[in-house]
Amino acid sequence: MQGVLSLSAQLKNFQEYIGRLKALVGEERANYIISNSLYLVSSGNNDIAITYANSPLRQAIPFPLYASQLVSWASDFLKQLYGAGARNVWVLSTLPLGCLPGGRTVAGGPLRLCADIVNGQAQLFNSELSSALTSLQATLSGSTIRFIDVYDALPNIIQNPFSSGFLNVANGCCGTGLVEIGVTCTLAVGSCPNPGAYVFWDAGHPTQRAYLLIVSSILHQS
Incomplete structure (x- = not known):
């Protein structure tokens, strides 16, 4: 919808990068770099504020179900990232989407400090994401997966x-x-x-x- 790279495409690009890195510094050094690097993952902002808010999804799927699907996709992505060698991952929460100027405009005007409904959706997603990461951390040996609250x-x-x-x-x-x-x-x-x-x-x-x-x-x- 927004012309962004899909999660599968991003993983493919990461695999290609690993291949180039191994060709440049050798497999042992490349594996060390991959496993000791810090990865920042951001998920949910545009999915909630743009895709869900401005598409028929809003009428077809209750937001809690949509949020759960987003968290499931994020978890699958992290598992595949782990499979590629990543071990240290910080996963960022969404921003308070109802406090952004665009969110306030849609909700009734810029003089509103924040749009409570949109912020409630962001909070629900962030809560589910945090819980999923805790579970994921326990199943992926040697990983450090942290939920980073930017909300x-x-x-x-x-x-x-x-x-x-x-x-x-x-x-x-x-x-x-x-x-x-x-x-x-x-x-x-x-x-x-x-x-x-x-x-x-x-x-x-x-x-x-x-x-x-x-x-x-x-x-x-x-």
Whole structure:
């Protein structure tokens, strides 16, 4: 739907990379690099905020069933990643999707701090994902699979933007900041002169400065 690589395609690319790495440094060194690297996996954000919210799936499948299917796919992906040699994996939760400018716009307008229904969906998915990772960790010998909560850090910034030095939390820096996202943020739509003063770059992504604070919070917890 969004022109992204499927999970199977990503795994195929990873296998091809392993082959090139072995040709470059030898099998023993390559196996060491693969098993000792840290892998970051992000799953669920676009599936919930875009695919489910803007397709007939919303009428055909109750969200709890959809969330369970997403978690099942993520678990299968991690098992295959483990089979390819990965041992240290951090799996990121979703962002608070109802707090993003795009989520607030869909829910009724940018003046809403957060859209509770969308955030509830994200929380349900994150809870199931965390439980699945705990079970997976117990079955994959020698693995370290961690659930990394990126959900809670952003609302703290949104609710207290001035304490973090932000001046705008209502919309993104790009264009109107209410609907523009990703490739639609072009020179034609323009952007704010000081992105560092904004929590969000566009309708779906925090700015670099906001991400620095989020990452700092994650590393502090971890």
